[in-house]
Amino acid sequence: MARIALFPGSFDPFTNGHLDTVQRASRLFDRVVIAAMTNTSKRPLFSAAEKLALIEAATAALPNVQVVAQPAMLTVAYAQSIGATALIRGVRNTADYNYESGIADMNANLAPDIETVLLFGDKRYRFISSSLIKEVAAFGGDVSALVPANVDAALKAKFGSEPHA
Template sequence: MKKIALFPGSFDPLTNGHLDTITRGAALFDEVVVGVFVNTSKKSFFTPKEKVQLIEASVSDLKNVRVILQEHDLTVDVANALGAKFLLRGIRSVKDYEYEKDIAQMNQHLSPDLETVFLLASPEYSHISSSILKEVIQFGGDVEKYLPPVINQAIVEKRDQNE
């Protein structure tokens, strides 16, 4: 049986930390599906379609990774529709663990056959988040070393358009 993992998130923007989790997940699973979900409580830097295109460009060298857009369904329902038996999640800190543990337990309740797999963030990425990077970007700071090149370029272009 093919081992499929769904890596859900809002990915606004996708960071090198996310990319590291995807790359490591791709070595563990037959297929990793990056699910771009819409988080209505966050103000997005990129549109959902822009995120999909940018993530596809960022993972193009990973042959067992694909990207989907999901705007309305529960994560467990998307996983089940994909035939995924695993949810892939990255953990940067104890705070992340507490948050992710609660979600994993609810997902287990909703879909008992779905297993959440946590990967600890690589040390060089454990202090970054999309939210922190967006804050730095908003005030003109340089975050290039924390982003895949295609995403950094898109941010620079978007920032230049808005000036």
């Protein structure tokens, strides 16, 4: 039986921290499904279709990774529908740990058959957040070392070379 993991997130944009987490998860599981979701509390920079294309290109070298747009349903329900036995979550710091532990407890209550696997972020990427990447890129800062090359190009296309307020 294949070991399937679901890595859900808004990925707006997909960063090198996300990519590192996916690469590591792809070594632990037979199949990793990245579910690009919409966070209703945030205003997205990229459309769902753009996020899917960017993540697919960034993870193309990982044959056991698939990218989908998550339907409007509970994450654990979607995980069950694809046969996933684990949810992958990246943790950068204690604030992430505290936040993720509460979600993991709720998910365990809803679906005891699904484990949450926390992968601690590589120290090179622990300070990165998608919000911070967007902020720096909007003001013309160089984020090329912090995101995959295709995402860097997409950010430049969105913001141009001039800073935006």
